[in-house]
Amino acid sequence: MAKDADNAAAAGTPAPGAPAPGAGRGAPYLEVRGLGFAYRPGAAVLAGLSFDVGRGRLVNLLGPNGSGKTTLLRILVGLLVPAEGEVRLAGIALADYPRGALARRIAYVPQETASAAAFTVLETVLMGRSPHTGALGFETPADWYAAREALRLTETEAFAERSLEELSGGERQRVVIARAIAQEADLVLLDEPTAFLDIKHQHAIYGLLARLVAERGLTAVCVSHDLNLAAAYADDLVLLAAGRVAARGTPAEVLRPEVLRPVYETPLEVRTDEVTGRPYVLLRRGAV
Amino acid sequence: MIRPRPVTARRYVAALGGWLVAWVLVAAAAVLLGTENIWAWESWESVRTVLGIRLYLVLTASIVGASLALAGLAFQALLRNPLADPYILGVSGGASLGVILSSLCFSILLAPLFGFVGALATVAVVYAVAQRRGRLEPYTLLLSGVIINAFYGAAIMLVVALASPMERGSIAYWMMGSIGTFDPRGTPVVAVVGGLAVAVAVVFAFLAKGFNLVVVGEDTAGALGVRVERLRLVAFVAASLVTGASVALVGPIGFVGLICPHLLRLALGPDHRRLVPASFFFGAIFLVLADLATRLLASVGDQAPPVGVLTAMCGGPFFIYLLRTRWRRAAEVR
Numbered sequence: 001m002a003k004d005a006d007n008a009a010a011a012g013t014p015a016p017g018a019p020a021p022g023a024g025r026g027a028p029y030l031e032v033r034g035l036g037f038a039y040r041p042g043a044a045v046l047a048g049l050s051f052d053v054g055r056g057r058l059v060n061l062l063g064p065n066g067s068g069k070t071t072l073l074r075i076l077v078g079l080l081v082p083a084e085g086e087v088r089l090a091g092i093a094l095a096d097y098p099r100g101a102l103a104r105r106i107a108y109v110p111q112e113t114a115s116a117a118a119f120t121v122l123e124t125v126l127m128g129r130s131p132h133t134g135a136l137g138f139e140t141p142a143d144w145y146a147a148r149e150a151l152r153l154t155e156t157e158a159f160a161e162r163s164l165e166e167l168s169g170g171e172r173q174r175v176v177i178a179r180a181i182a183q184e185a186d187l188v189l190l191d192e193p194t195a196f197l198d199i200k201h202q203h204a205i206y207g208l209l210a211r212l213v214a215e216r217g218l219t220a221v222c223v224s225h226d227l228n229l230a231a232a233y234a235d236d237l238v239l240l241a242a243g244r245v246a247a248r249g250t251p252a253e254v255l256r257p258e259v260l261r262p263v264y265e266t267p268l269e270v271r272t273d274e275v276t277g278r279p280y281v282l283l284r285r286g287a288v
Numbered sequence: 289m290i291r292p293r294p295v296t297a298r299r300y301v302a303a304l305g306g307w308l309v310a311w312v313l314v315a316a317a318a319v320l321l322g323t324e325n326i327w328a329w330e331s332w333e334s335v336r337t338v339l340g341i342r343l344y345l346v347l348t349a350s351i352v353g354a355s356l357a358l359a360g361l362a363f364q365a366l367l368r369n370p371l372a373d374p375y376i377l378g379v380s381g382g383a384s385l386g387v388i389l390s391s392l393c394f395s396i397l398l399a400p401l402f403g404f405v406g407a408l409a410t411v412a413v414v415y416a417v418a419q420r421r422g423r424l425e426p427y428t429l430l431l432s433g434v435i436i437n438a439f440y441g442a443a444i445m446l447v448v449a450l451a452s453p454m455e456r457g458s459i460a461y462w463m464m465g466s467i468g469t470f471d472p473r474g475t476p477v478v479a480v481v482g483g484l485a486v487a488v489a490v491v492f493a494f495l496a497k498g499f500n501l502v503v504v505g506e507d508t509a510g511a512l513g514v515r516v517e518r519l520r521l522v523a524f525v526a527a528s529l530v531t532g533a534s535v536a537l538v539g540p541i542g543f544v545g546l547i548c549p550h551l552l553r554l555a556l557g558p559d560h561r562r563l564v565p566a567s568f569f570f571g572a573i574f575l576v577l578a579d580l581a582t583r584l585l586a587s588v589g590d591q592a593p594p595v596g597v598l599t600a601m602c603g604g605p606f607f608i609y610l611l612r613t614r615w616r617r618a619a620e621v622r
Binding site for chain 2 (some may be wrong): 117137
């Protein structure tokens, strides 16, 4: 199944030529079709949710609290099984992938990053090699090379030997992303990687994602509450509301007042950044 | 500190070899040392008898120590709590009740099976009642352990009160956890329990990679290809199996499952690929030395004190030390 993608990832080479804007459109890499899910009967979290993600795109999932973003992400990783609909990765249903094969294709950066043990940064990043190692988990020089490369890309080499607990939130988040890179998956899903980070580190994380997407041909799906950060970096936005897709498209297509106001029920205005041409959202005090 | 260095097949085999040699040396010393002076050479027969008995005790101590250290390591990983230990959780208590019931009502040969059932039932209760999102909080663990141990204590008292006076005495001594009783009829049981311990160590060696990931986080583990539910089921059953079997063999011995994995973590780091083989051998070495200490103490008093008394006297302060230092961090990191 899609051996070429595995090989390209294993070689660790950037995809030939940085994808031009709009590349991958019309050739969906990840297809989400009519997804339905409920933790308890009668309380649907997702209902008839559909969208596509093109290869080599940085996609940001937006939506109010409780709109089903984390649930959707956990289904996309294969941690939850949808009650309805299906997810296809490179044309093959997620359910048809063996667990290990899926772990070599999809990397996940969850919200919880607190470990119950004091692993070092290098040990943490090496765990990303777990789907590639044998039953006893012995690492080969290739695994160490991949981990070192991931540390270099995320600029976390300096604290490779330090315990994860000693790091700041931004550093720790970069390490978890390094683990996802070491995994050599071509799709990375991130659940609020910039939560609890100051603006400098928010930009550092999104800048890193954008760079990985551009240089390594990665596809990234990221959940964030920050509309402006998403607008500044993402190729595409998917806006969720009550378990459905309320809008999707480029930042300019999604970030429009008439789209955002009913979803967020908040008074806001949308302007265009004259330098980048991308939209940004202004919050206003007072009623909707 | 040996980490972080790659865990390669060569290093793994070298570590196994090193541990094996260390265990053989300690075991040989424990066989040669004791209150009877074998160097007096009264007769070959008497020397052989003494050595035979000591070998039996050393092997029993090794098997039980290895089993309890492995069980403790697995409980700590699965419950994501550094204070988990078969004794503190009440798993040993459940096994004790099963073993006592079996020896009074059925046959002592069924004791390992009843011990296993008691241990597994306790694990199920602890996990169902006390865990939250796959993790047992330190407070909850301590409280549930106190309550479960109190319940089993009461149940055992009830059974003991109904038993005959002779059985009462032997149960009371057994409950202190003692290796110092040689029984030639027990040899096949020791062999079976030993085989179990080795089998569980092998199973855990294959689960070690998954243990590391589960400790980091369940979603992380799942996304990296670990079948978390299956891993948990297999490891809980295996840990209950060796706990039940060791309790059936020698009675409940506390704190081995707490002390051994922790000392090894301090020396080797938190990687379970190193900790599983290390716990197996170090648990054996630890209990052989503890048992040797009790046998040497016998020269002071009338009779060797039960080894469970010694491990509890070391384990109590160690537990408090962990509470004061590591537990605080464990409670903060969430």
